[in-house]
Amino acid sequence: MRVAVIGGGVVGLSATAALLRRGADVVCFEAGEPMGERSAGDTRIFRLAHVYPDMVELAARSRALFAEWNPEFVDNVGTVVSGPGAGAWADAMAAAGAAHELVDPGSPLLRLPARTFPGPALIDPAGGVIRVDLIRAFLTGMTTGHVRQAHVDALEETPAGVRVISGAEADTFDTALICAGAGTSALAAGVGITTPPALEHHLRVSFPIRPAAPEPLQCWITEPSEGVLGTYQHRAAADTWAVGGDIAPALVSWENGRPAAEQASLDALTAYVAEHLPFVDPHPTATIYCTHNPDLGDGLQFARQGRVLTTYGENLMKFAPLLGEMLARSSLDDTTPADAGPQG
Ligand SMILES: Cc1cc2nc3c(=O)[nH]c(=O)nc-3n(C[C@H](O)[C@H](O)[C@H](O)COP(=O)(O)OP(=O)(O)OC[C@H]3O[C@@H](n4cnc5c(N)ncnc54)[C@H](O)[C@@H]3O)c2cc1C
Incomplete structure (x- = not known):
């Protein structure tokens, strides 16, 4: 079967690799650098922890596939x-049968860059740092010769199959899979699939870790509380702590423009680090920018129209190997995976 995969981010490359393993004839269309948009950078957080038991179970399957x-x-x-809300996360972990501990901020089981914080704290022992740099090398190796550098302008269903139109070129496939990240909504709309189109600017900022920090530092997600930002934080490189956060929506709105949103995020995250993380030096060393969809929660969503399947969601890195398998199977079977999380 000939399959077109639109988008060579971590999801599209994982699906391409899984399709190739199943013997499909695959072309992955990528407009820029593979894994150069939302999948850019060196690291991400893996966690089983979610507030929905079905997401915990899917994350456990993804963890096994990463291994x-x-x-x-x-x-x-x-x-x-x-x-x-850490207790609600613990309830979902318990319902899914996942190992976890709910502790107070003073617990000796915690290794975080802060001495105290609003608790309680859920420890997810299966979590950790996803090595995106290694995965990029692995997936580009697995898909060599199957990634075509081309921007897809539109998809069109015809009696002969799905036409993939790129500039003056068109190629016809038995089935197509849209995994185009920020480009998904526009392409999907062209074949009658509606996905949430809103975009926001997002910035993750790196800071030096101070030598006295506990080792090895755990990845950390802080819920917003008492006027303090909600954040995600983890070790990115050897001595680097990466921090992203829920900046006020007006500051990172699409209309605010990228430069102003980046500056507002940099200022807010630097102030957060200076005030709350004594083991991190509040002098930014690097940033990663991406677009983010404010209307998508921590879930997995799928939609199909005829022979075109698409997926969309946020925080998809931790599900990459599982999504690759699910999308490959459904592309070849003409089925649609069930949504999970808030919509599941
Ligand atoms: C700073 C930051 C921190 C994050 N933290 C975490 C985390 O801790 N844990 C986690 O699990 N996830 C995290 N995420 C989210 C995760 O990285 C993304 O959800 C995931 O990488 C998305 O992969 P994707 O393949 O769907 O999208 P992308 O990587 O954006 O890939 C889509 C690709 O499609 C291509 N494309 C788009 N339109 C077209 C077109 N018309 N024709 C051809 N090609 C096209 C683009 O060039 C792009 O390469 C984070 C993301 C960022 C940016």
């Missing part, structure tokens, strides 16, 4: 979720 790819792809330092 099949290569056990070194997730650095298993653990992930902590802290704040007033």
